[in-house]
Amino acid sequence: MSVPPLSLTVNGARVTVTPRAGLTLLAHLRNDLGLTGTKTGCATGACGACTVVMNGAAVQACQVPAAALQNADVQTIEELVKTPAGRAVAEALIAAGAAQCGYCLPGIVAAASAALARDGAATDLPAALSRNLCRCGTHARILGALERVKNASGAEA
Ligand code: FES
Ligand code: FES
Missing domain, CATH: 1.10.150.120 ([2Fe-2S]-binding domain)
Known part of the structure; x- marks a missing residue:
């Protein structure tokens, strides 16, 4: 079954990402959008290395499921x-x-x-x-x- 792409704003630009099973905001930022300034650490929500700003608040990108990304406004270190x-x-x-x-x-x-x-x-x-x-x-x-x-x-x- 094909999954429709998600549309969000990252660093002021409108982008689309294709959600895939188990992928989080962190994976989409680094792997799909090439924004590797956001780091991967524990991937369990324990270290904060992956922290970005989403809708004005700090979030751990490894804990944000793709389902939460539609129309989100994300800012990364870049x-x-x-x-x-x-x-x-x-x-x-x-x-x-x-x-x-x-x-x-x-x-x-x-x-x-x-x-x-x-x-x-x-x-x-x-x-x-x-x-x-x-x-x-x-x-x-x-x-x-x-x-x-x-x-x-x-x-x-
Ligand atoms: S990578 Fe450690 S909290 Fe996300
Ligand atoms: S983890 Fe090395 S400076 Fe913070």
Whole structure:
């Protein structure tokens, strides 16, 4: 039985993907759309490496079934770093030397920028990043850099 394609917006462009059994948003982004900035980690919802922004909220792309994608609005790291919140987060992480391997950072940028864009100076960063693991153990440096972004957003408000 053929399955009709799904239409959604990814990084501001209208795209279609053909759902296949068991595939998630993560697979469609990386395999069908070539957006490999979003990383594959545990594929079980435990690490946050695959975090993207969907309809304004951070989601773990490995946990979003294709059935949820019709008319969704998705932003990946490729687009998020061009947004004010995403750019501020990425620049702060670079300035702080927060990365070791860097594998966790696309997901962290997505989670943090979605929270900062929504809550600004009131953002609870530890809560926003509670589902993002850094296997290199640089959580403290990452949170420190993001606190500076949050405080700067408060100064601008
Ligand atoms: S790869 Fe999705 S949460 Fe780990
Ligand atoms: S810097 Fe390596 S997983 Fe975070």
